[in-house]
Amino acid sequence: MIQTLWDGFVQGALYAVVALGYTMVYGILMLINFAHGEVMMLGAYAGVVTLAGLAGSGAMASLGLPLCLCGAVLASMGVAACYGFVVERVAYRPLRGAGSLSPLISAIGVSIVLQNFVMLTQGNAPIYVPGADKAWQDALTGGWTAGPLSVQPTDALIVAVCVLLMAGLWLFVQKTRIGTAMRATSQDRVMARLVGIDVDRVISATFVIGSALAAVAGVLTSLLTMQAKFDMGFLLGMKAFVAAVLGGIGNIPGAMLGGLLLGLVEAAGIYGLRADYKDVYAFGLLLVVLIARPRGLLGERVAEKV
């Protein structure tokens, strides 16, 4: 039982980090960025390809695994951030002010394009994390056991990184000038411009940050399954979106809470009921929460104009 909940927590932390990207974009643009899951998948590919390259060239043996992982994560963040930036410029910015349906269709289009791009260039078979490498074997033999709970090094890494990312984003949004400008923009875009905020740059920054976060989650997900596949972004992206809606879309702590809750409920369902109904629990939870609280757990009423 405790083991299952821990596994759910690990998965939930990943959902939460991806959900942040959905929620930040929605908070500012009222747009559901359906391509976000694919950006996560791209990040995973960039990370795994980097790792494979490092292992294949023998660099992993000399540099050590931790350094190589950092390199892979940075590479994937860079690639995904560029994609996020370009996608916003190409697919969403020209449609700003064109109602809410067109950007949504554009988002679905982008997600199909990204998926097919990866499938055509990387093949439709999964690519694998170089787990046979000696550095991996050494790292994976570790782990800690406490009573009924055994913690794998990968799991510990995932939780640590996700918690750090969430704390970092929270501090950024609450304490920095740009973070505060993001919150201001999401509350009143016209007023944000009137105080001198370049709203287009805030929007770009939101896409870049959200995409970089998703990329980290993508690499970590690949470490969990030791592979990346062109269609991994769909279901994971969907789950993260559910997490964002659960918590109250547009609300940053809500996305974190929603992600963790979703992971835990899935795990509890697997443990107590049937494992192959995992996705049913996720979407069932969404239904129940939305019936009780249509704006999500932490969603507030949109502040009325005074």
Add this chain to the structure above:
Amino acid sequence: MTAPLLELRSVSASYGPIRALKDVTLRVGRGEIVALIGANGAGKTSALMTISQIVRASAGDVLFDGRSILGMPPDRVTAAGICHVPEGRRIFARLTVEENLRMGAFLVRDAAVVAARMEAAFAVFPRLRERRMQTGGTLSGGEQQMLAIARALMLEPKLLLLDEPSLGLAPLIVRQIFDVVADLRRRGVTVLLVEQNARMALRLADRAYVLETGEIRREGPGAELLDDPAIREAYLGG
């Protein structure tokens, strides 16, 4: 003769088929307080919005400091020195009072300058200091108006656009707000003031324009319009 700080030359603007401004020409000189009065729907808010470039003029030109700002992004207009306190105040409801002020000074990079200006704002509006950690949405209407003005002053603008600062406020607070505006004149800030409260606006203003269904109908010194029978009849309740 030096160029006026702000000049609208035959500006027209519309929302789809609705014409909001027709051939509006007005000038605001350096250091002046100019009032823009008119009935509901006359186009006062639209006039300020075309100055800030939130609404695009369909014809004419808007000059600030002698240069056209037509089509400039609104944030660049603000950077050029025009701060706009919009109708309805538009406080960032979920930011604290202090964060609202910080956003007013978004374009100021020097933290020491921001801190000094915040102190100055609290000196003018002590009420805001007491509520600095409260979120904007929880302030009273009067406090929100104070915050809206203080937020705009954080940038030390050359020109302040004020859209109905007295709307929905008790007479005592209205006095206080008008005193602050009168004080701005002494500090050399130029003000374009839109008001429903025509009597107070005309008393305070050096000059005034009367807007009627999108067109300028009268202009003149505040005192002169205040004495004009037709203006008294239409805007001052006889």
